[in-house]
Amino acid sequence: MKVTVLKQDLLDAINIVQKAVMPKSTTPILEGIYMEANENLKLIGNSFELGIQYTVDAQIEQTGSVVLNARIFGEIVKRLPDAPVSIEVIENNKVRIECINSFFEIFGIDGENYPLLPEDDNDLQLTLPQATLKDLIRQTIFSVGSDENRKIMTGALMQAENSEIKMVTLDGFRMAVCRAVIKDNVEFKVIIPGKNMNEILRILDTSDNPVKISLSGNTVSFVLENCRIVSNVLDGEFMNYKSYIPSQFETVIEINTRDFTESLERASLISSDVKRYPVRLQIEEDTLTIHSVTDIGVSKETLRIENKGSDLIIGFNPKYLIDALKSISDETVKISFSSSIGPCIITAIDNEDYLYLILPVRLANTR
């Protein structure tokens, strides 16, 4: 194998596929990045739970493949001057890396035995703009569960039906549901590990370039122009999330998203995750008072709202409200409270593109 590739292109590729490489493995080949020169240069990182293949333009002088330790390879390329890099496999999988005046020879591993990514069987697939998928993930990923004992909750549900794609995450205290319209009329349902979703989120850009999602066997792939991401899926049935959404609401308010977020952020200044304190929301006609009492001090703010229900006092972990509000770009949101101890939901004023359900903290002064 012998190729010449621009340093920046190579580094971008390494940075992306590296996310799928196991940092530590008993099999050295799995700590490596697979490189294959054919029509162009293909790099692969694969940890079985997640696999990423990335293609870069390169001048191919001789085809072939090799595996290089991801960490060392990455460190070397990062420090090379901005110029074309030549990579050549000489005898015994020894790899020669040259760039202007720099010269390296490092030991690689035969590419023959590298586990390549499974091929798609283009059965179930849909296509949507990268930006749309990126938004879907961004707006839901924060409420994915982290409890390994409840594996299903550590995944995000991705469901396609009726020309609509939905992402759902929940962690036991809250839930996020977002949807987007698609052109394809397919029906599928997968649970993708939240960890992998985060990596995919990072790789996606905000363009309208298409991303193709296809389901095959135990894996789901996301195919971009020069990148293919293959994730495993979680076995099992996702929670019947719709059943958590209350149908009756005591209090429904409309509030400026940004003002509310900032108020909550100020109220949390005197609290911390280690020493948590809830905020107390008091809805009285057209005002909302945000009140927080912690070991550090007290804070209080009042906001104008539009109230279409009865008055209410309710407590929340402010972080959960903030997480949800921050992922919303609408100027105004609707918040519906079922009761002072039941769930509340945050939705758009006039559509159903997103729904955040948050469970309150009961403020029992039991004395």
Added chain:
Amino acid sequence: MNKIVILDEKTANQIAAGEVIERPASVVKEMVENSIDAGADQITVEIKNGGISYIRITDNGSGMEADDAELAFERHATSKIRKIEDLDQIATMGFRGEALASVAAVSHLELITRTENSEMGISLVLEGGRVLSSNQVGCPKGTTFIVKNLFYNTPARYKFLKKDSTEAGYVSDIIERLALAHPDISFKFIQNGQVRLHTPGNNDLLSVIYSIYGKEVASKVLPVKYQSGGFTLTGFAGRPEISRGNRSRQSVFLNGRYIKSQVVSLAAEEAYKTMIMQKKFPFYVLLLCAPPGSFDVNVHPQKLEVRFSDENIVYSVVYHGVKNALLSASLIRQYDSSGQMDDKKTQKTGNVRLNHPQSSGVQDTAHKDAGNEYKDKVLSVYNNILNPLAVDSQEKNISESGIRDVRHEDKSIADRDFNGNKTGKEGKVFSRDIDQKDAVSEKENLSRMNTVELASVSSSEQSDTTREISLDFYYSEKVSRDDSLSHLKEAQIVGQVFDTYILLQNGSTLYIIDQHAAHERIRFEILKERLAKSQSYSQSILEPVIVNLSSTEFDFVMEKQEIFQKFGFDLEAFGSSTVIVRSIPDIYDTSFSVSDFEEILDRWMKTHSQGSIISNEVIYTMSCKGALKANQSLSNEEIKELVKSLCSMENPWTCLHGRPVIIKIDKKDFEKKFKRIV
């Protein structure tokens, strides 16, 4: 001193007889108490063969007139009480008037004594209680008793004596207690020609502690000062790391008298709860001053067990006194450059020090044997004082708000005390390290001496070469709690190692924090505080936790439903064996599960049967669930939060099981390790 008279029959019988001379230690105790009664401020005890063949007690007290000296050996001869009414107001140590008679009856005894006003002293030689000779002699003021061949005429009692070294240990224990009770008296203890203990008699208890236990211990004790309800508690409480596997380093004195008291030891150990590890017992020397009439000392013939008329007050004074001492100091443990944490080291030096028997022998066993029944009873009584959930809300205040409030007040007392000590005594004590030369000269002196000369020992031996050692170490390590915490709070994060320990640096100090222990401690105190304030925050959960229970468990949960609620558990019965948990304390995250609930319930039911309403153990279990674990990597933000919260804790020093949360290593220790300095 009063003239000696023989007590009338009635008074003599009223006194619980039974003070028998069992072993050399009993002789020493009686004799030294007599010396103390005689106003001595220098007392020397010398023994050979564990005191079986030879005991000498020399004091510089009042001495006796010639005629009194003989009378003193009569049974019920005493100069201290006249009639039964006096028994209620006993100020002196001994009062039975039979010790000398009992000792004399079973030994070869010599007495040399002279009062201030007599020109000549008297020397008596007795055998089995009979006076063999009586001569005028020249001798210094004071008294010397020499008791030889104890039990020579009572083989039955002789048989019960233990090995010499064991008997010597008992004697040593007695002297240590007496020395602790009387810092104003200089005690010297010589065993087989070697000086084993020499206290300076400078009226500084810390110096006595230094003399007995060494520098390591003396540098790790905290002053106690507390007053309430007519009771005053002073003394020293050891830092948690000098705790040991038995109670041999716990001494309690009631109005100057060594006592054993369940109430006191329960209260003191409760104050250490969550600071020391299981099966470890704290070090303390506590001096309790109680108003007359508030206790009865004559319960036990050994005069050790005491009955208090109001145990609650005693418990509360001891608990708060010790707790305040612990709370007002910085308890960060120092990593020692010898490579050991300090607890280990003190133990080691402790072991080589004296070939002591394991603990204080006879009395100690009695103490242990007093049994759990009593302990349970007492525990249930005090539970009310300490338990924030106790029904009586007045008592609740003592336990929670009381602790914090008094802390500051108490700190200032402590500070004042330090300065007083420091200037008053120039920070010096006598050394306990007696060098070989000293011991040898002592021996030579003694062998050259005849009976008459011997009486002068007391004055000559005081001038021997006691080196003075600076107590600076003590004051330099006394960093206040607040200073220490603000130093820690301002420390820079170095990072995290093994995803388990947090490293921080400030100046030349490296702090190491165990993240799990720290988080557990924080959660524990949050729960405690919320409980005390009856303020619970309860996070509702999406999927209720459904717990299936046995009928006993179910009944227990239902009975305690209200308390569960105070913690933030919202429970609902479903049928007769299932409980639905709809919301959980908000310190938990989403990983809270059925098994967590079951574990809490288990612990609760176990500790409940022992009489407490809700024990700390249950709250520990609750705090442990969901706390940060080892092998969990933290961001700098998270570390900052954790350290900040930790610094606001009442006890940031130890985890709930007494393991350290924070340790520190000085740059100096690194330099020692790398042999840059020695």
